[in-house]
Amino acid sequence: MENIQNFQLLWFFLIAFLFLGYALLDGFDLGIGILLPFVGKSKEEKDILINSIGPVWDGNEVWLVTGTGALFAAFPHAYATALSGFYPAMLLVLFALIFRAVSMEFRAHDEGRAWLWEKALLAGSGLATLLFGVALGNVIYGVPLDYKMEFTGSIFTLLRPVPLLFGVVALAAILMQGASYAVLKTEDELQLRCRRALGIILWVNMATAAVYFVVMAFIFPSLLSNALFYVAILLSMLGLAEILFSLRNENDQALFWKSSLFFLGLWIAATAAHFPNLIKSVDAPHLSITIYNGSTTLYTLQVMSVIALTGMPIVISYTIFVYRIFKGKVQARHY
Amino acid sequence: MDALILARLQFAFTVGFHFLFPAMTLGTSLVILFSETLYLVKKEVVYRKITDFLARLLGLIFVVGTATGITMEFSFGMNWSGYSRVVGDIFGPILAAEAVIAFFLEAVFIGVLIFGRNKVSPRVYWLSALLVFVGGHLSAFWILAANSWMQTPAGYEITATGKIVLSSFSQALLNPSTVIRFFHTVMASWMTCAIMIAGIAGYYVRKGLHGETAKMMLKIGIILFAVTPLVQLSLGHLHAIQVIETQPEKAAAMEGLFETTKGAPLYLAGYVDQQNEKTYGIYIPRMLSFLYNFNSNSEIKGLREFPKDNWPPVNLVFQAYHVMVGVGMLAIFMGLLGLFLLIKNKLFETNKYLYVLPFLIPLPHIAHETGWIAAEVGRQPWIIYKLMKTADGASVVVSANQLVFSLIMFFLIYSLLFAMFAYLFFKIVKNGPEE
Structure with missing residues (x-):
């Protein structure tokens, strides 16, 4: 394992894993943030929905912090190019995440303006989700880069149709994470409404996923000879079918895992298409930032591997412990 | 104004604002741990009331701290990409380790501290208070190690191509x-x-x-x-x-x-x-x-x-x-x-x-x-210090116009955050601990 390429490979997958963890976990927080005004009718129902994510969203967001930190440590050029190149978009991501975070706390204490903070939660969650999708779409589809690895496009580069499609696919998938988690945590009429929302979102995802896989195969013809691509499609279809069955049988226990399975399929397809690129150069493949030309040194990758491979199992263990504390249906009051 | 000055102003403003909150978090987690320990030992309800009151304040403080903290992690890439490309080898792992070893611990257990009083036994609640305290202080350690490395760099080598690479993680971490x-x-x-x-x-x-x-x-x-x-x-x-x-x-x-x-x-x-x-x-x-x-x-x-x-x-x-x-x-x-x-x-x-x-x-x-x-x-x-000038660290592709816009936006949004924080802080204080 002295070979640096092994570690570059390892870190590509570890970062993909960290961002996947972020998408699945904070995904349901963001999804519920968007769904809140549509499925929660009374103040009490909205309280229940927010309390379902209240104790855990903070920890979930750390997956993003960790993924970004890991990107900085393992592939600083990808980190530097994407964040400085996509400056206006990243700025919006930050503002969206700020409002998403504070709006729940402000709403709890500032009852008179609860409506305002619910709007901020909706806008923050929705915008963050959409922009994460667009950003990912850009690095996968490719952006113009110069020989110094700097981004040479503009804001309009970022808003091309393919990256926008990624944004829409992400939004639909994250809504499904939120709706399935909401069904798990709610009861009675509110649950019924969440289940109905999930039913609609399910069909939307069937459409967006179909377009997504077709477009991916079209942009990356090599995927057609890659077994992973078919595994990905299979997993996504399985996830959707399972959700459909669960909804029919009113079995909500494993809904969240099924939705996550669907997302995993999307993620595997994206990862398979992207590897070994980190940021693809759209018109000159040799200018792409890859895991081979964008990484830190072997020693840094080794240090990071020790930290991540011992640290993350511990993190995951206590995260499960805390989720178990808050398992079950949620009540309106907590303080 | 030129882009460098604007980028520095933005960093100073955003980090200066962020710093207000962790500075309150650490001490508050200490007092919570202290009063919760006394509650566990003496079983007197007064200590529990102090914990609960401070946990409510901590919830507000922590959320603004987290929200403004993500800005900092993004800002090295957004505004200081020149710096990021050079120091990924050393500064990067310290930031990443902070998240894995410290911030996760603090963020996961703060949920228990704020929402879990009636969900867990007093011992588990106390343990959560301890872990929030430990997580927060570990987090401060890693962040200060990263910042201290900029002050008194150690544990690095400069390669033939002028790159700064890590030679000893422990020396970089425990620099002078x-x-x-x-x-x-x-x-x-x-x-x-x-x-x-x-x-x-x-x-x-x-x-x-x-x-x-x-x-x-x-x-x-x-x-x-x-x-x-x-x-x-x-x-x-x-x-x-x-x-x-x-x-x-x-x-x-x-x-x-x-x-x-x-x-x-x-x-x-x-x-x-x-x-x-x-x-x-x-x-x-x-x-x-x-x-x-x-x-x-x-x-x-x-x-x-x-x-x-x-x-x-x-x-x-x-x-x-x-x-x-x-x-x-x-x-x-x-x-x-x-x-x-x-x-x-x-x-x-x-x-x-x-x-x-x-x-x-x-x-x-x-x-x-x-x-x-x-x-x-x-x-x-x-x-x-003595390795890289601030002027060489700024992002090449971010223009002065973009910076003017982002600086104004940060100023407006952070002003709103501060006003709301102050208002709700006073409100929580006015409601006070449970009677």
Whole structure:
């Protein structure tokens, strides 16, 4: 394992894993943030929905912090190019995440303006989700880069149709994470409404996923000879079918895992298409930032591997412990 | 204005704003751990009420801290991509390790602290308080290690192509200034919280609100308020010695010392005229040399030892440093006065003192902000001391126009956050602990 390429490979997958963890976990927080005004009718129902994510969203967001930190440590050029190149978009991501975070706390204490903070939660969650999708779409589809690895496009580069499609696919998938988690945590009429929302979102995802896989195969013809691509499609279809069955049988226990399975399929397809690129150069493949030309040194990758491979199992263990504390249906009051 | 100045202003503003919140978090997690430990041992309900009240405040503080903290992690890539490309090898792993080892712990268990009182046993609740405390302080350690590496870099090599690569992770992490700056900053945070709690409880006691809970809070607050500034005095002293030894230009700027002097004076207050290289003000002769190594004739290096283009803005560093020290001295006096009143059993009746206490709450924030300005501006023109200039660290592709826009947006949004934070902070304080 002295070979640096092994570690570059390892870190590509570890970062993909960290961002996947972020998408699945904070995904349901963001999804519920968007769904809140549509499925929660009374103040009490909205309280229940927010309390379902209240104790855990903070920890979930750390997956993003960790993924970004890991990107900085393992592939600083990808980190530097994407964040400085996509400056206006990243700025919006930050503002969206700020409002998403504070709006729940402000709403709890500032009852008179609860409506305002619910709007901020909706806008923050929705915008963050959409922009994460667009950003990912850009690095996968490719952006113009110069020989110094700097981004040479503009804001309009970022808003091309393919990256926008990624944004829409992400939004639909994250809504499904939120709706399935909401069904798990709610009861009675509110649950019924969440289940109905999930039913609609399910069909939307069937459409967006179909377009997504077709477009991916079209942009990356090599995927057609890659077994992973078919595994990905299979997993996504399985996830959707399972959700459909669960909804029919009113079995909500494993809904969240099924939705996550669907997302995993999307993620595997994206990862398979992207590897070994980190940021693809759209018109000159040799200018792409890859895991081979964008990484830190072997020693840094080794240090990071020790930290991540011992640290993350511990993190995951206590995260499960805390989720178990808050398992079950949620009540309106907590303080 | 050029992009570099704007990028620096934006970083200073966003990190200065963010710093307000972790500075409250650490001390608050300490007092929560303390009162929850007493609750677990003594089973007296007053301690539980203190924990619950502080947990509610912590929820608000932590959320604004988290929200503004993500800005910082993104900003190295967004605004300082030149820096990020060079230091990924060293600065990157420290930030990533902070998330894995510390921030996860704090963020996951703070959920239990705020929402879990009735969901877990008292022991598990206590454990959560402990883990939030540990997570927060570990987090401070990693962040300060990263920042200290910029002040006194170690554990690196420069390759033939001019890249800075890691050669020893432990040396980079425990570089010459990490440990002292960690303790100095943690103590600043404990002091911040001590004064915050004493201020809030002082208000309650003076108004006759919340009975025993308020009095117990005041007691805890005053004891911490008396102890922390004194400990900080010695930590600050040790830190100053470290700066004199490892970053002499910064030390000279803090003291407004231009000429290398045997028996250097200590300025209490003054003004530095950088153009004419003169410092005016009230000073104690030979005191700086004496404080350095208890020898009033020892030699302290002046700014003229170093090339002029490597000087920081001297007056700003001097003023910031002196404001910090001044506030620290005032805190020592007020803390000891409180302790004296407490020992004499007069604390709860001395309305004048109780009246002043809440107005002291912003003081430690002024101290840690100015201290931080002295530390960071004092390092200029370097982004990594003697390795890389700040000007070489900025993002190439981010234009001045983009920066004007983002700076205005940050200013507006953070102003809103601050207004809401202050409003809700007062509201939670007004509602007070459970009766």
